[in-house]
Amino acid sequence: MISLKEIDKIYRSSRGDETVALKGISFDVEEGEFITIVGPSGCGKTTLLKIIGGLIPKTAGKIYLDGSEIAGPNPKIGLIFQSPVLLPWRTIYENIMLPVDVRKAPRKEHDRWARELLELVGLTGFENYYPSELSGGMQQRAALCRAMINNPSILLMDEPFGALDAMTRENMNVWLQRIWLESGKTVVFVTHSIPEAVFLADRVVVLSSRPGCIDEVISVDIPRPRSINVMTTEQFGAHVQTIRTKFGSEGALD
Ligand SMILES: Nc1ncnc2c1ncn2[C@@H]1O[C@H](COP(=O)(O)OP(=O)(O)O)[C@@H](O)[C@H]1O
Ligand SMILES: [Mg+2]
Incomplete structure (x- = not known):
């Protein structure tokens, strides 16, 4: 449904400084899939979501929605940010x-x-x-x-529960899963919480620190609907550990 091919993003300041935010990002999102994107602060998660949403231009690469190139905001795409604004x-x-x-x-x-x-x-x-x-x-x-x-058939969510307390956040995750199961929408969800990423995902896209590159894509085959208790299972713990190990050399995510 969404297809990203070799996306690069370079920000240029008025003084001429360059920040390479994303480098060579390629992945596909299937219709009805729940994709989470996890990575350290500043690795380009928000940038990536804004590019998919057609809010900012990419520097290089191609991005397709149902086979057509995304050139700007699209009514098929709904966006949700960290603060509800x-x-x-x-x-x-x-x-x-x-x-x-x-x-x-x-x-x-x-x-x-x-x-x-x-x-x-x-x-x-x-x-x-x-x-x-x-x-x-x-x-x-x-x-x-x-x-x-x-x-919209696609929801792009940028750390939507980041400002909430831990318990409300868990409830929101269970609730979002239910809405997604009932609505059949395609979701791309950005977070820097590894457990949240694993809990919600069909697949977790793991980004490395800046410039954001895809480190690995991990399939989470835990049956749905998932209750918050799956977080205590060995299978869940193993997924979290796999991702955490990747960030080991960079310290905690936040
Ligand atoms: N409008 C902008 N102009 C210049 N640099 C930016 C802009 N937006 C983000 N950046 C830089 O790009 C990098 C990625 O930012 P961002 O996508 O917000 O990361 P994340 O959401 O993963 O924390 C950071 O180094 C940030 O400072
Ligand atoms: Mg961000």
Whole structure:
């Protein structure tokens, strides 16, 4: 569904300094697959996601979505960032409708889907609340609704649960897995947490430190739905250990 061929990204500052953020990134994402990308801080994870989302240009290489080159933002792709970036003066419902308003499409046609999404993420009854009245986890779930309102087939998620406490984060992971199983969407999920990467993934793409290159792609064959208890199994531990060993010489991820 998504195909990356030899992607390079070099940032050039106005002073002429160059930062090589990504080097020779190639991999394919199958339809309906859950891919996680893990790597140390600054290795180019956000850069890679922005390139796939068509938000910034690549320096070299090709990237295809369903066989056509990605040249800019695409309605088939929904993006979710680390902070939910909801507009404080809009209610939850109005925030979810933002992409509809931006397209100047009638809200009425999307009302039912918006309410189904709210139900799916457990926010029914909070439509008319303002973001500041919701917890961080609830705000992030509202951001997910907003990303899904135009019904994209691909979700790109950049450390969406990084700002949440450990327990909320575990709950969100179990919950995201359920949404993904029910919706059949394709997900590319960036994290610097190795257990999170293993828990969610069909395949984990492991990036080396800057410039980000693919170190290894690891298939996680743990059956679904996975409960948080799989984290205590030997199989899970072995996957985490394999990845951790790769970063051993570079120290912890963060
Ligand atoms: N807009 C930019 N201009 C210049 N350098 C950038 C820009 N964005 C990111 N970088 C650099 O590119 C590298 C990768 O950044 P990023 O993709 O944010 O990494 P990660 O998300 O893995 O932490 C870093 O060295 C960062 O400083
Ligand atoms: Mg980042």
